[in-house]
Amino acid sequence: MGENGTSSKIIGAAIEVHRQLGPGLLESSYQHCLYHELRSRGVSVRKEVPLPIVYRGEKLEAGYRIDLLVEDKVIVEVKSAEALADIHIAQVLTYLKLKDKKLGLLINFNNLLLKDGIKRVLNGYV
Numbered sequence: 001m002g003e004n005g006t007s008s009k010i011i012g013a014a015i016e017v018h019r020q021l022g023p024g025l026l027e028s029s030y031q032h033c034l035y036h037e038l039r040s041r042g043v044s045v046r047k048e049v050p051l052p053i054v055y056r057g058e059k060l061e062a063g064y065r066i067d068l069l070v071e072d073k074v075i076v077e078v079k080s081a082e083a084l085a086d087i088h089i090a091q092v093l094t095y096l097k098l099k100d101k102k103l104g105l106l107i108n109f110n111n112l113l114l115k116d117g118i119k120r121v122l123n124g125y126v
Contacts (some may be wrong), residue, residue: 003103006043006074011118013037014107018114023080030109031067031078038070045070051098066095075104084108084119092121 017033031047038045049066052059068076077092084106092104108117 001071003073006071007103007105007120009041009043010034010038010070010074010076010105010107013041013043014109014118015114018109021109023110023112025080025109027067027078027080027109030080030107034076034078034107035068038068043070044072051095053098064095064098066099069099073101073103075099075101077104077106079106079108079117080110081108082110084117089119089121092119096121096123 014034017030017037021029021033035045035047046069047067049069050061051064051066053062053064066075067078070076075092075095077088077095079088081088088106092106096102096104102123104121106119106121107114111117
């Protein structure tokens, strides 16, 4: 399955988490619940994936972590913010570059309608 099929699974699971919990909780709550929901659907997912920085050819552990890496294809960054900002998109773009992935999803659970809080980030384009 490609990135688009995987992103559809992620969005479906995120909608279910949002339906169950609603907005207003901490990011970590949504991250854990989305991880659980994806696993319960048989989707391969890892959480808190270490992301080293390559600086002048050397890998350096700088404490960065990818919230969720789904099917080793799609990076998911979970937010619970009043609004998404350009810096959130830049963060996902940087993670995509460092991990050499094509697609990222930025999901802000702090919305009345979750669809208003989902941004697809693809190869440097939103």
